[in-house]
Amino acid sequence: MKTSDCDILIVPGHENSGADHWQSRWERQLSTARRIEQESWxxxxxxxxxxxxxxxxxxxxxxxxxxGHSLGVVAIAHAAPLLAPGKVQGAFLVGLPDVERPDFMPAIDRAFAPIPRDPLPFPSVLVASRTDPHCDYAKAEDVAYSWGAAIVDAGDAGHINTDSGHGPWPEGLMRFAGFLKRL
Known part of the structure; x- marks a missing residue:
């Protein structure tokens, strides 16, 4: 699948993705991409x-x-069973937050717990970091397997956001292009 063959819906996490975040950059770069706007970020x-x-x-x-990124990943997992069958061709998910962790901050994100564990009804990939402060890699890997998602080890990449140096994130865009080709 090419980007022109699909509507790319970007689902940011808590507090949205700023102008330098890789999601915002992709939204500007990819002609069929648009952000799902939330009433309250x-x-x-x-x-x-x-x-x-x-x-x-x-x-x-x-x-x-x-x-999806961060809380957007969990929101997508919650929304998946409510989506029209066949409408979503795939999901590229990055930086799962462990909203089930008792010490997880901010507390408002804990309302998204528990993380759904049913298989996603569309092909998906979960990119996870070994040094994400919001989720242990082992937890991300376990969730990915329950969803039937391919897990991608991003190594020492923090939360894969602007704070961890992932503004442009060309490796992510290449991985996304590869994911689209398999759909």
């Missing part, structure tokens, strides 16, 4: 976030590929 509510994902997927004209 600072005080996310699970039902509202899931509802917006379901709504935007239903409105898409082309087959959909979801690109």
């Amino acid at each position: 600072d005080e996310p509510t699970k039902d509202a976030w899931i509802g917006r994902i379901v709504q935007d997927v239903a409105r898409a004209r082309l087959p959909v590929v979801l690109v």
